[in-house]
Amino acid sequence: MDYFVWCVITAGFGMALGVVPTSLSQGMAIKSALEGVARNPGASGKVLTTMLIGLAMIESLAIYVFVVAMIILFANPFTEFVVGAVAH
Amino acid sequence: MTHPFLFLQWLVEKLKFGYTPEQLADYGYFNHVTYAWATMAILILAGFLASRRLQKHPEGFQNFMEVVLEQIERLIGETMGPKGRTYFPMIATLALFILVSNLIALIPGFMPPTANLNTNAALALSVFVMTHAIGLKEHGLSYLKHFTGPIWWLVPLMLPIEIIGHLARPVSLTLRLFGNMYGHEIVLMIFLFLAPALVPIPMMLMGILVAFIQAFVFTLLSMIYFAGALEEAH
Numbered sequence: 001m002d003y004f005v006w007c008v009i010t011a012g013f014g015m016a017l018g019v020v021p022t023s024l025s026q027g028m029a030i031k032s033a034l035e036g037v038a039r040n041p042g043a044s045g046k047v048l049t050t051m052l053i054g055l056a057m058i059e060s061l062a063i064y065v066f067v068v069a070m071i072i073l074f075a076n077p078f079t080e081f082v083v084g085a086v087a088h
Numbered sequence: 089m090t091h092p093f094l095f096l097q098w099l100v101e102k103l104k105f106g107y108t109p110e111q112l113a114d115y116g117y118f119n120h121v122t123y124a125w126a127t128m129a130i131l132i133l134a135g136f137l138a139s140r141r142l143q144k145h146p147e148g149f150q151n152f153m154e155v156v157l158e159q160i161e162r163l164i165g166e167t168m169g170p171k172g173r174t175y176f177p178m179i180a181t182l183a184l185f186i187l188v189s190n191l192i193a194l195i196p197g198f199m200p201p202t203a204n205l206n207t208n209a210a211l212a213l214s215v216f217v218m219t220h221a222i223g224l225k226e227h228g229l230s231y232l233k234h235f236t237g238p239i240w241w242l243v244p245l246m247l248p249i250e251i252i253g254h255l256a257r258p259v260s261l262t263l264r265l266f267g268n269m270y271g272h273e274i275v276l277m278i279f280l281f282l283a284p285a286l287v288p289i290p291m292m293l294m295g296i297l298v299a300f301i302q303a304f305v306f307t308l309l310s311m312i313y314f315a316g317a318l319e320e321a322h
Binding site: 060066067 | 266309
């Protein structure tokens with residue numbers, strides 16, 4: 001059963017490791033977008049659209065980590081193998 | 089798994105429709121299909137109601153739908169240029185379908201069909217196939233130049249990179265939409281489990297934002313892919 005404990009730990013730490021750089025880079029993107037809007041308020045519509053696309057692209061990296069974590073937690077491909085090995 | 093009660097599943101289990109008990113027990117795996125149909129029904133009803141009595145000076149619902157479609161058309165004009173007007177039906181369908189299926193989650197007893205990998209994979213694969221169909225239709229066989237890079241001796245390097253890049257597109261489209269919607273569902277469920285009253289409401293507000301942004305991003309990315317297939321090889 002150690003295997004499943006390590007699965008949970010991996011999922012949690014993977015999520016943490018995946019989220020930190022993503023949030024940092026999203027903060028940087030928003031910062032530059034806000035600076036751009038503050039300098040040129042007329043371009044706010046275009047800056048906002050581009051920023052949203054960029055944010056979604058950056059966010060998808062954290063989402064990949066989330067999907068992998070969900071696979072590890074709920075749809076682990078090795079569950080049957082491990083349970084069978086333990087039963088033997 | 090994340091939904092304690094789903095209205096359509098309950099309805100089917102009550103009415104049975106001649107299904108055997110085994111089929112009813114497996115019914116939970118296909119909720120996304122029935123909810124995708126529910127979304128389609130809502131969209132068809134909206135289209136029917138909006139175009140039932142067409143007027144020169146639109147009022148009410150017709151006016152609303154015209155504004156929505158005009159916005160989508162303006163976006164297509166901005167990102168794809170005049171040639172993109174041809175693909176307006178596909179892009180508007182994608183946008184409205186994804187938006188309505190994301191927002192349907194706000195109704196109690198409903199789940200978003202986009203919180204399932206299969207629905208998203210279907211949408212992303214149709215975008216993928218359509219991209220190459222557009223490319224072949226616009227450029228004929230010289231569409232292959234899109235994959236070969238600028239110089240002929242770079243072909244062995246560029247071809248695998250381009251192919252991997254093109255194959256990564258449906259994967260990223262699928263996983264982005266799925267991860268966002270499913271993650272939101274799970275967060276809501278956990279908050280509901282921890283504190284049923286009032287606490288999930290800020291998350292639901294964020295869910296509305298996520299629904300709009302993800303529908304927008306999916307549509308915009310498919311528009312950019314279509315535009316990439318439309319333009320000349322460089």
